[in-house]
Amino acid sequence: MNFAGFICDNTGLVLEYTANHVSLVIGVLLLSLALWITTGLLISRHARLAGAVIGLGNVVFCIPSISLFGLFMSVPGLGLGRRTATVVLVLYAMMPLIRSVHAGIRSVDAAVVNAGKGMGMTNLQLLLKIQVPMAWPAVFAGIRVTVVLITGIATMATFIGERNLGRLIHQGITRGDADMIVAGALIVSLIALLLDYLMGRVERIIISPGLRYQSLEPYRGSA
Amino acid sequence: MIHFDQVSKTFAASQRPAVDRITLHVKQGNICVFVGPSGCGKTTILRMINRLVTPDGGTITIDGRSIMQMDPPALRRTIGYVIQQVGLLPHRTIAQNIALVPELLKWPRDKTEKRVLELIEMMGLDPSEVGHKYPHQLSGGQAQRVGVARALAADPPIMLMDEPFAAVDPIVRLRLQDEFLRLQQTVQKTICFVTHDINEAIKLGDYLVVLKEGRLVQTGTPIEILTQPEDDFVLSLLGDDRGVKILDLTRAETLMEPFENRLGPIKSNGHRVQSIDPVKIALEMMMQKNTDEILVCKGTRPVGILRWPAIKTHVNRISGGTV
Amino acid sequence: MNFDMDLFSQALLQRAPGHIAEHLQLVIIPLVLAILIAMPAGILLTRPAYRHHGRRVMSVFNAGQTIPPLAVIALFFPLLGLGYGPAILALTIYALLPIARNTVAAISAVPAEVKDAARGMGMTPKEILFRVELPLSVPTIMSGVKTAAILTVSTAVLAALVGGKGMGAIIFAGINFFRFELVLAGTIYIGLMAIVLERALSLLEGLLTPAHLKNRHGAHRRAA
Incomplete structure (x- = not known):
């Protein structure tokens, strides 16, 4: 196999696809964080609402990504390309993000919250000074899962016209070109690992050393 | 009954031996209490008796037979073992937990059942009430009683007890200690008991072994140790109210x-x-x-x-x- | 968007059902293979002799998870060519990860004092595995199997790209011809399969789980 050779021969194309891939993932990530972390915090006080939203997220998560792309590309105003890709990927990010925010807030020891109440904190203060900082480790674990997930699923957006690394894999299959497939797969994985690593660095800076999470956490996925 | 001869153990991650050339004898039917601050090697000594820890020097014999010649699981089935965290199997009912060693020894079912009932009653619990419960449904004191019952199930001649009453509140602890002494009157086991609580040691022990940093500091009956403390360490361990204890x-x-x-x-x-x-x-x-x-x-x-x-x-x- | 009802009902009632059996085959064979490989592997990785490899192997598994499903399917295609073979192999490998991870996590989460007490009572390592560790691990392992099952149902759609047929055939046709109706019809069956499989596995889990773990299922999961 000579995927390195393939990358050298097609540097311009590979760079373009990589840039598109990364920009899609980062855009989706920023949107998702703003949207789903806020939603997660808002619903954390209402058990039944939280159940319903997480249930919806689970349902979305069970639909194959290619179906979601196929369904949303027919929605007027979205069509082929980046808009549909963004909407679908943001929807995919819903389940892991909301779930981790919810789990994080719920995992905060009731005794600590009580202590805060006892000190005269308002509900908002409780949320911002106790629950959010203590939920960070769980939330961050969710963010890292999401980053890896989105990077992988973004490859599927090639079927609705995104010119990203998924195209290398798809065309590799069509042409029977193994080097092309390996090159695409490898770069996507590297991007996922790199983003995960960067998030890990950020995590170390943000999270109180008193709260560091175990990274070898059981895989929960959509079950 | 149990004899230690120059027994030592050094754990891999440590320079200082956890247990340093211990020689002592535990008499049949006695409660021998190992007492000392944390890190003194008392738990390691206990765990060497049922070979959960392998000594790297010296010999331990039970009734004259070296434990190294015995198959560890078979040896452990003849020794009752009670630990602070109890360690009941969470997926088995109380009755099933107590039946564990008889099961391992392949006792006939009716004999096991009879024994389980007998033990639950002996612990002052109601078999019809507790037998079908799961460990998480018990209070700390109840769980500890079940732990003792489970260790007694196959009527082992020796019992090892590692801080069995340390996790319960002081009032329950006193009651469990009293029950334990009463139980020992009837079962007459050879018991090795580990504690860091000198009051518990004096109350329960027929014979005390005071340890510090893996070494044996003093042995004797509680009154011998109280009246003739070997050195300042034993004196401070005994506390300011030594006179009252005496x-x-x-x-x-x-x-x-x-x-x-x-x-x-x-x-x-x-x-x-x-x-x-x-x-x-x-x-x-x-x-x-x-x-x-x-x-x-x-x-x-x-x-x-x-x-x-x-x-x-x-x-x-x-x-x-x-x- | 104009919805062609005739096309949709034709797809839903005539074209898609023909792919159900193919798709189930693409799910069940990899799933069974994955369980047969991942559970023993997970158990092995928690044995004293191999435990120190555990972290390294798990990080390989974690890295494996970052390879996009499309790539996993695609990578076997140059080696094995078109058809069922590469698709089944790729899906098996994809399903291995959650099962192995959860097996290792579940067995590692069995409280040390419970194992210590079991050993102290004279249980052999084999008895500890079968009477203590595995029964306590059922909920977490089954949650891994369910994850793998749902993942496989949707990933199997990609098999169509390498000639593996299945429900993906109709969905990709919908994408290529810009026919939303075909995508919807195929997706409905995918959803149904996922739900049925999940229910079936939950029933199986109910049969395997010791009574008390059912009562406080939530608590146990969180603890693990």
Whole structure:
């Protein structure tokens, strides 16, 4: 196999696809964080609402990504390309993000919250000074899962016209070109690992050393 | 029964030996208590007896047979084991937990069932109420009783108990200790008991082994250790109330003035203790009734009189004039 | 968007049902293979002799998870060519990860004092595995199997790209011809399969789980 050779021969194309891939993932990530972390915090006080939203997220998560792309590309105003890709990927990010925010807030020891109440904190203060900082480790674990997930699923957006690394894999299959497939797969994985690593660095800076999470956490996925 | 000869153990991650050339003998039917601060090697000694830890020097024999010649699982099935966290299997009911070792030993089912019922009752629990419960439904004290019952299930001659009462609250702990002593009267096991609580050690032990940093500092009966502490370490371990502890272990008859064949009426204020009662009880009575002498009886027959000056002299003599 | 009802009902009632059996085959064979490989592997990785490899192997598994499903399917295609073979192999490998991870996590989460007590009572390592560790691990392992099952149902759609047929055939046709109706019809069956499989596995889990773990399922999961 000579995927390195393939990358050298097609540097311009590979760079373009990589840039598109990364920009899609980062855009989706920023949107998702703003949207789903806020939603997660808002619903954390209402058990039944939280159940319903997480249930919806689970349902979305069970639909194959290619179906979601196929369904949303027919929605007027979205069509082929980046808009549909963004909407679908943001929807995919819903389940892991909301779930981790919810789990994080719920995992905060009731005794600590009580202590805060006892000190005269308002509900908002409780949320911002106790629950959010203590939920960070769980939330961050969710963010890292999401980053890896989105990077992988973004490859599927090639079927609705995104010119990203998924195209290398798809065309590799069509042409029977193994080097092309390996090159695409490898770069996507590297991007996922790199983003995960960067998030890990950020995590170390943000999270109180008193709260560091175990990274070898059981895989929960959509079950 | 259990004999340690120059037994040592050094764990891989440590320079200092956890257990350093220990030689001692545990007598049949005795409660031998290993006591000392954390890191003194007491738990390691216990875990070497059932080979959960392998000594790297010396020999341990049970009834003259080296434990190294025995198959570890088979050895462990003949030794009861109780730990602080109890370690009941969370997926099995109480009855199934107690039945575990009999099951491993392939006892017939009806024999096992009978034994389980007997043990639950012996622990003062109601078999119809507790038997079908799961461990997480028990209180700390109940779980600990079940832990003891499980260790006793196959009637092992030896029991190892590692801080079994440390995780329950003080009131329950006192009750469990009393129950434990009563139980030992009937089962007469050879028991190795680990604790960091000197009061528990004095209360429960027939024989104490005081340890520090893996080395044996002093051995003896509780009263021997209380009255003749080997060094400052043992002294500080015994605490400031050593005098009171001694009075708890001294029988009234040893400090009384005996009535030597004295006949005739005895001047008595009506307050009396039995000759085998601890002096501490007489002392408490003196303070309550505001008197300084108490009649000592054997049954109903008065045998002597215990006076406050005698107690004071005794305590001053052994604890160097602190009372 | 104009919805062609005739096309949709034709797809839903005539074209899609023909792919159900193919798709189930693409799910069940990899799933069974994955369980047969991942559970023993997970158990092995928690044995004393191999435990120190555990972290390294798990990080390989974690890295494996970052390879996009499309790539996993695609990578076997140059080696094995078109058809069922590469698709089944790729899906098996994809399903291995959650099962192995959860097996290792579940067995590692069995409280040390419970294992210590079991050993102290004279249980052999084999008895500890079968009577203590595995029964306590059922909920977490089954949650891994369910994850793998749902993942496989949707990933199997990609098999169509390498000639593996299945429900993906109709969905990709919908994408290529811009026919939303075909995508919807195929997706409905995918959803149904996921739900049915999940229910079936939950029933199986109910049969395997010791009674008390059912009562406080939530608590146990969180603890693990």
